[in-house]
Amino acid sequence: MACPAGATSLATGTASARHNIHVYQSGDPEIERHLAFCAFLRADAAVCREYEALKREAYARHPADIAAYCDHKDAWISAWRVWR
Numbered sequence: 001m002a003c004p005a006g007a008t009s010l011a012t013g014t015a016s017a018r019h020n021i022h023v024y025q026s027g028d029p030e031i032e033r034h035l036a037f038c039a040f041l042r043a044d045a046a047v048c049r050e051y052e053a054l055k056r057e058a059y060a061r062h063p064a065d066i067a068a069y070c071d072h073k074d075a076w077i078s079a080w081r082v083w084r
Helices: 030-043 045-061 066-079
Strands: 008-014 017-023
Touching: 030 045, 045 066
Parallel strands: none
Antiparallel strands: 008 017
């Protein structure tokens, strides 16, 4: 899957405080998908912690390759399509 189609991703910060910012064109349907996924994570603390651990693992394995980082998370995200 890599990162969402149509999104521009900006990684900024330091190794200890890194942020990824997703920018979409107005009206892009990926906005709703992204917001639904965020709401899904906020609704379940255990799932949120699991996803956090996955993101940390993905970053540890692919610190300079955003496509590989996104691909690393794809199977987990696809398994939780209930939020869509």
